[in-house]
Amino acid sequence: MRISVAICDDLEEERLQMARLLKNYGRRKGVAWEIELLESGAAFLDLFRPGRWDIILMDIYMDGPDGMEAARRLRAQDSECALLFVTTSVEHGIASYELQASDYLVKPVAQRDLDAALDWCLQEKREYFRTINVRSEWDEIEILLRDILYIEIRRHTSFIHTAGRVVQTPRGMNALEEEIASESFLRCHRSFLVNQRHILRMEKRDFVMDNGDLVPIGSSDAAATRRKFMDWLFLRNWKNGGAAGMF
Numbered sequence: 001m002r003i004s005v006a007i008c009d010d011l012e013e014e015r016l017q018m019a020r021l022l023k024n025y026g027r028r029k030g031v032a033w034e035i036e037l038l039e040s041g042a043a044f045l046d047l048f049r050p051g052r053w054d055i056i057l058m059d060i061y062m063d064g065p066d067g068m069e070a071a072r073r074l075r076a077q078d079s080e081c082a083l084l085f086v087t088t089s090v091e092h093g094i095a096s097y098e099l100q101a102s103d104y105l106v107k108p109v110a111q112r113d114l115d116a117a118l119d120w121c122l123q124e125k126r127e128y129f130r131t132i133n134v135r136s137e138w139d140e141i142e143i144l145l146r147d148i149l150y151i152e153i154r155r156h157t158s159f160i161h162t163a164g165r166v167v168q169t170p171r172g173m174n175a176l177e178e179e180i181a182s183e184s185f186l187r188c189h190r191s192f193l194v195n196q197r198h199i200l201r202m203e204k205r206d207f208v209m210d211n212g213d214l215v216p217i218g219s220s221d222a223a224a225t226r227r228k229f230m231d232w233l234f235l236r237n238w239k240n241g242g243a244a245g246m247f
Contacts, residue, residue: 127182
């Protein structure tokens with residue numbers, strides 16, 4: 001796996017130290033880095049374009065546009081890259097999560113702390129690009145997991161709902177759930193498997209999806225289903241900041 005990384009810090013020794021920690025991680029985990037070292041927020045913004053970097057390690061206290069301002073401009077154009085703040089103070093911790101920071105690391109950064117943050121970022125990246133292949137009525141179709149809103153089964157046919165289409169396949173729900181094997185998906189009803197990333201809000205008997213569809217919550221285990229969703233939502237918000245749903 002090759003991952004592009006920007007390290008933005010006004011102190012050269014700090015940039016080089018973070019690069020060393022990254023390389024240590026890469027050697028142990030089999031990750032190849034493409035690292036760019038940037039000495040200021042202005043230098044970062046000069047080179048930035050959406051999709052240029054997979055992970056950004058951003059200092060906060062810099063002359064010119066500081067790290068928070070650089071991150072705000074970044075997030076105005078790119079919501080997908082992982083953002084890690086690396087700084088000397090906890091002062092901006094809460095504000096950092098409003099910018100969907102994956103983590104907030106306080107200097108001097110220990111290898112184990114960076115490793116934990118990188119583990120999370122790479123897990124999210126792998127999840128983002130995962131696909132399943134299903135046989136439809138006419139051919140084999142590859143579907144990104146992130147594009148699936150929910151799956152329902154009716155009369156031995158599974159209907160895979162995405163934002164743009166519904167794919168029908170003879171594969172059973174249990175087989176699809178086993179292949180997907182993702183914490184983002186929740187079996188909320190014996191006939192429905194829902195992608196929690198696309199839940200807009202939870203109501204008494206249904207999940208409201210971000211396209212407006214209603215996915216039922218099975219009455220036999222409703223309390224446990226709601227708790228599983230709340231636990232998933234809490235963990236995701238704790239790591240990424242922001243809200244995945246409104247209640």
